[in-house]
Amino acid sequence: xxxxxxxxxxxxxxxxxxxxxxxxxxxxxxxxxxxxxxxxxxxxxxxxxxxxxxxxxxxxxxxxxxxxxxxxxxxxxxxxxxxxxxxxxxxxxxxxxxxxxxxxxxxxxxxxxxxxxxxxxxxxxxxxxxxxxxxxxxxxxxxxxxxxxxxxxxxxxxxxxxxxxxxxxxxxxxxxxxxxxxxxxxxxxxxxxxxxxxxxxxxxxxxxxxxxxxxxxxxxxxxxxxxxxxxxxxxxxxxxxxxxxxxxxxxxxxxxxxxxxxxxxxxxxxxxxxxxxxxxxxxxxxxxxxxxxxxxxxxxxxxxxxxxxxxxxxxxxxxxxxxxxxxxxxxxxxxxxxxxxxxxxxxxxxxxxxxxxxxxxxxxxxxxxxxxxxxxxxxxxxxxxxxxxxxxxxx
Amino acid sequence: xxxxxxxxxxxxxxxxxxxxxxxxxxxxxxxxxxxxxxxxxxxxxxxxxxxxxxxxxxxxxxxxxxxxxxxxxxxxxxxxxxxxxxxxxxxxxxxxxxxxxxxxxxxxxxxxxxxxxxxxxxxxxxxxxxxxxxxxxxxxxxxxxxxxxxxxxxxxxxxxxxxxxxxxxxxxxxxxxxxxxxxxxxxxxxxxxxxxxxxxxxxxxxxxxxxxxxxxxxxxxxxxxxxxxxxxxxxxxxxxxxxxxxxxxxxxxxxxxxxxxxxxxxxxxxxxxxxxxxxxxxxxxxxxxxxxxxxxxxxxxxxxxxxxxxxxxxxxxxxxxxxxxxxxxxxxxxxxxxxxxxxxxxxxxxxxxxxxxxxxxxxxxxxxxxxxxxxxxxxxxxxxxxxxxxxxxxx
Numbered sequence: 015x016x017x018x019x020x021x022x023x024x025x026x027x028x029x030x031x032x033x034x035x036x037x038x039x040x041x042x043x044x045x046x047x048x049x050x051x052x053x054x055x056x057x058x059x060x061x062x063x064x065x066x067x068x069x070x071x072x073x074x075x076x077x078x079x080x081x082x083x084x085x086x087x088x089x090x091x092x093x094x095x096x097x098x099x100x101x102x103x104x105x106x107x108x109x110x111x112x113x114x115x116x117x118x119x120x121x122x123x124x125x126x127x128x129x130x131x132x133x134x135x136x137x138x139x140x141x142x143x144x145x146x147x148x149x150x151x152x153x154x155x156x157x158x159x160x161x162x163x164x165x166x167x168x169x170x171x172x173x174x175x176x177x178x179x180x181x182x183x184x185x186x187x188x189x190x191x192x193x194x195x196x197x198x199x200x201x202x203x204x205x206x207x208x209x210x211x212x213x214x215x216x217x218x219x220x221x222x223x224x225x226x227x228x229x230x231x232x233x234x235x236x237x238x239x240x241x242x243x244x245x246x247x248x249x250x251x252x253x254x255x256x257x258x259x260x261x262x263x264x265x266x267x268x269x270x271x272x273x274x275x276x277x278x279x280x281x282x283x284x285x286x287x288x289x290x291x292x293x294x295x296x297x298x299x300x301x302x303x304x305x306x307x308x309x310x311x312x313x314x315x316x317x318x319x320x321x322x323x324x325x326x327x328x329x330x331x332x333x334x335x336x337x338x339x340x341x342x343x344x345x346x347x348x349x350x351x352x353x354x355x356x357x358x359x360x361x362x363x364x365x366x367x368x369x370x371x372x373x374x375x376x377x378x379x380x381x382x383x384x385x386x387x388x389x390x391x392x393x394x395x396x397x398x399x400x401x402x403x404x405x406x407x408x409x
Numbered sequence: 410x411x412x413x414x415x416x417x418x419x420x421x422x423x424x425x426x427x428x429x430x431x432x433x434x435x436x437x438x439x440x441x442x443x444x445x446x447x448x449x450x451x452x453x454x455x456x457x458x459x460x461x462x463x464x465x466x467x468x469x470x471x472x473x474x475x476x477x478x479x480x481x482x483x484x485x486x487x488x489x490x491x492x493x494x495x496x497x498x499x500x501x502x503x504x505x506x507x508x509x510x511x512x513x514x515x516x517x518x519x520x521x522x523x524x525x526x527x528x529x530x531x532x533x534x535x536x537x538x539x540x541x542x543x544x545x546x547x548x549x550x551x552x553x554x555x556x557x558x559x560x561x562x563x564x565x566x567x568x569x570x571x572x573x574x575x576x577x578x579x580x581x582x583x584x585x586x587x588x589x590x591x592x593x594x595x596x597x598x599x600x601x602x603x604x605x606x607x608x609x610x611x612x613x614x615x616x617x618x619x620x621x622x623x624x625x626x627x628x629x630x631x632x633x634x635x636x637x638x639x640x641x642x643x644x645x646x647x648x649x650x651x652x653x654x655x656x657x658x659x660x661x662x663x664x665x666x667x668x669x670x671x672x673x674x675x676x677x678x679x680x681x682x683x684x685x686x687x688x689x690x691x692x693x694x695x696x697x698x699x700x701x702x703x704x705x706x707x708x709x710x711x712x713x714x715x716x717x718x719x720x721x722x723x724x725x726x727x728x729x730x731x732x733x734x735x736x737x738x739x740x741x742x743x744x745x746x747x748x749x750x751x752x753x754x755x756x757x758x759x760x761x762x763x764x765x766x767x768x769x770x771x772x773x774x775x776x777x778x779x780x781x782x783x784x785x786x787x788x789x790x791x792x793x794x795x796x797x798x799x800x801x802x803x804x
Contacts, residue, residue, distance in 0.1 A: 018590045018591060018593070018594045018602075019590055019593065019594070021597070022593075039586065043586075043590050062639070063639075064622055064625045064626055065625075066625050071621040071622060071624065071625045072618055072621060072622070074621065075617045075618060075620075075621035076617065122763075140735050140739075141735075141739055141761070143738065143739065144734070144735045144738035144739055145734050145735055145738060146734075146735040149715065149720075150656075150718055150719070150720035151720060151722075152643070152656035152658055152720050154637060154643060154644075154654055154656050155654055155656050155720050155721065155722040156722075157654075158645075158654040158722045158723055158724045158725060159722050159723065159725055159730060159733060159735075160725070160730055161725045161726060161727045161729065161730035161731075162571075162572070162573065163635075163645075163724055164572075164724060164725060164726045164727065165571070165572020165573060166561055166569055166571055166572055167569060168566075168567065168569055171563075171566075171569075172563065172635060172645075173635060173645070173724060174561055174562060174563055174566075174569060174632065174633075174634050174635055175633055175634065175635050175636075175637070175644075175645075176557070176560070176561055176571060177557070177559075177560020177561055177619065177630065177632050177633055178557065178560060178615055178616060178618060178619060179618065180575075180615070183615050184579065184582070187579070187582045187583070187586065188582070188759050188760055190586055191434065191582065191585055191586055191589065191760055192760040192761075192762055194586065194589035194590065194593065195413045195414055195438050195589065195760065195762065196413060196762050197593065198413070198414065198417075198589065198592065198593065199413045199414070199762075199765065201596065202416070203764075207413075207762050207763045207764050207765065208762070208763040209760070209761070209762050209763075210761040210762075210763070211759065211760065211761070212739060212759065212761075214735060214736065214739070214741075215736075215739050215741050215757070215759035215761070216759045218730065218731075218736055218741045218742075218756055218757070218759070219741070219756055219757075219758070219759040220573055220575070220578050221573060221727070221730065221756070222470045222471065222755075222756045223467055223470060223573060223574065224572065224573060224727050225470075225727060225730075225731055225742075225754075225756055226466040226467060226469065226470035226755070226756075227459055227466060227467075228727045228728060228731065229466065229731075229753065229754045230459045230460075230461050230466045231459055234726040234727050234728055235572065235727055237569065237572050238569075238570055238572055239569050239570065240558075240567060240568060240569055240570050241570075242549060242570070244457070244458075248547070248549060249549075249570075250553075250558075250567075250568070250570075259549055259550055259552075259553040261545075261547035261549050261550050263547055320544065323545055324545070325544075325545035325546060325547050325550050326550065327546075327550040327551075327553045327554050328553055328554065329553045329558055329559060329568060330553060330554055330555070330556045330559060331556060331559045331629040332556045332559065332616070332619050332620060332623045332629050332630055333623060333629055334556065335554060335555055335556035335613065335616065335620075336556075336613075336620055336623065336624075338554060339539070339540050339541075340535050340536075340539045340540055340541040340554075340609060341609065341610075341613055343538065343539035343540060344535075344536055344538065344539055344607060344609070344610050346609075346610050346613045346614070347613075347620075358624065359620075359624045360617075360621070361613055361614055361616070361617045361620055361621075362610070362613070362614075363614070364583050364606065364607065364610035364611045364613070364614045365583055365586055365587040365590065365604070365606065366536070366587075366604070366605040366606070366607075366610070367587055367590065367591050367594075367602050367603070367604050367605075368517075368602045368603040368604075368605070369598075369602050370594065370602065
């Protein structure tokens with residue numbers, strides 16, 4: 015079966031997380047992604063554990079459906095080869111700190127001379143412009159700047175980091191969106207553009223609701239802990255065994271919920287009859303419900319609430335999440351055969367489009383696995399030339 | 410200046426957050442988005458506070474650059490009008506619970522008969538297929554299923570909800586990605602497709618790293634609190650006034666950091682000389698650094714670390730984030746003039762593409778503001794017909 019982005023060709027200079035997540039999405043959707051790595055060590059993430067037979071699982075998780083070539087962009091010959099590749103591609107993506115591509119002489123201005131149709135996308139901490147453009151950034155730093163960390167805490171408690179590289183990943187998604195938008199515009203206007211994604215901009219965009227609330231109230235939104243700030247009961251409750259999340263989002267659900275827990279008296283109880291009442295008397299409400307919910311284990315409550323149509327779910331650890339029947343049904347955990355690591359499991363593609371495949375075509379590449387074939391296929395290099403490049407440490 | 414997606418037409422049936430975030434992105438990028446609302450109350454989010462002069466700031470934050478028409482899809486006449494609109498559009502987006510569109514007789518199968526080129530996108534809690542397809546879901550519930558909440562906590566502490574509707578927003582982003590991919594494929598294959606986005610799938614995709622680590626170690630990843638799990642020092646530290654986030658991501662930065670805090674002895678200290686040592690002796694390291702960092706306020710440390718090229722930043726509250734000079738420079742807070750609420754501030758567009766505008770064209774619409782003009786323009790309805798539809802509560 016075809017892939018939806020088949021035919022799009024991406025030159026991928028990205029490393030670690032934000033850029034590679036973007037190009038993984040493009041590759042998963044069917045674009046040809048040629049990842050360019052430094053000849054010695056390749057993507058920094060290859061050196062980050064844990065490992066399976068020496069292969070970084072973090073790297074493998076982000077780089078399936080890509081081909082890898084090595085190329086030393088510090089060398090003149092390396093730059094020359096890169097420039098020769100550019101006219102064969104639709105997209106160049108990089109997540110260097112702003113200024114690096116210019117120092118290499120490979121910035122957008124240069125590349126568009128070689129290929130006016132190229133879409134050049136960069137993803138960086140603060141973007142290509144503004145007072146912090148050249149400031150160093152990590153996911154963690156941007157979490158702090160954006161304010162999102164101030165909302166991840168228990169009331170009165172210390173903020174906590176979100177346990178994934180959220181800022182990087184979200185910036186990668188926006189970059190993919192920018193690239194597809196620019197490719198679409200290219201069909202109309204005939205020329206490529208530069209896509210300039212800032213991790214901080216992306217997080218500000220995600221913070222739209224607390225920011226909107228701040229502008230009207232003048233009060234900094236507070237972390238909600240594990241209870242929704244405006245709706246109740248919507249939160250985490252311990253059961254006899256395991257925690258349950260309950261989301262009673264409207265008055266009809268409140269009625270069903272009271273019936274499900276066999277406490278129809280609560281529905282018309284003066285302290286709890288409207289959502290406003292329930293938020294006002296939240297401590298009392300949580301105490302009453304806490305006592306009830308502790309009388310049965312998670313599984314029993316889930317059955318009861320599912321039957322009553324009340325949104326509920328477990329507070330899964332990773333093992334539970336990946337073995338969930340819905341996750342498996344949706345092809346979100348896939349087996350991939352890696353030449354060195356063997357049979358590995360990787361997350362599937364969440365963009366499901368009828369008529370197109372959502373499988374993983376190729377395992378994560380070994381460093382430089384496709385250098386020879388790419389140089390031959392795109393630039394017509396002969397074996398002898400390639401061997402010389404290898405000897406000269408250009409590839 | 411043009412917008413990058415100018416010419417794309419979207420019929421938007423979405424409400425609340427996941428769908429509206431998707432169509433906001435499409436609208437911000439220049440697509441024509443016609444939001445269809447129920448004649449009585451419209452998008453549920455319109456009724457959610459806080460309000461400015463009766464207008465919901467949460468709603469306004471997500472619905473600029475859209476036109477609003479009212480249409481009662483429960484009525485035969487309403488369905489008929491909707492079906493007449495479909496051939497004029499490129500995209501239909503909805504975030505109903507699976508089954509709702511079928512019950513209305515407006516599912517993909519029906520719409521593609523009317524317009525084989527239509528791209529139909531749905532975003533739901535668990536997707537259109539699988540054992541939970543019809544189960545009720547909220548952002549909070551999916552946070553629990555996906556395992557992400559289990560990673561948002563201080564070590565040993567209770568998990569906390571992420572303080573924004575992250576799951577909804579991320580699903581909205583993946584939906585936009587799916588729509589643009591399907592539109593691109595349409596240019597090649599000539600026909601539309603159905604995009605089926607599940608919030609849970611999207612979160613599993615974001616969890617790729619903890620999932621990959623679980624598969625190799627067999628141990629559930631633990632919440633990192635406010636310290637990076639594998640790199641040190643990378644975490645939050647209190648200063649004399651305010652907290653600072655420091656991200657010493659490699660050995661070169663560790664050297665610069667030791668120099669910046671005037672403790673070059675730490676660089677070669679046997680307990681701290683490599684990242685592995687620093688992670689092993691993290692408590693000791695944090696104690697030593699904690700004492701040093703408490704001697705100056707945040708601003709002074711920021712200057713010192715910025716000078717030394719060491720990634721650092723504040724732990725901003727919302728007010729600090731939106732007033733940050735970088736955020737302002739990047740056009741991420743924009744003034745919009747709303748007919749009722751007056752001058753309001755909204756978050757900007759993080760997808761910056763050269764040659765195209767990143768401004769907000771139109772304020773969030775009043776309910777049904779564009780019903781007359783859309784019915785006239787697309788379907789040639791006469792004023793009298795429109796008045797009858799109004800009288801019959803179809804619009």
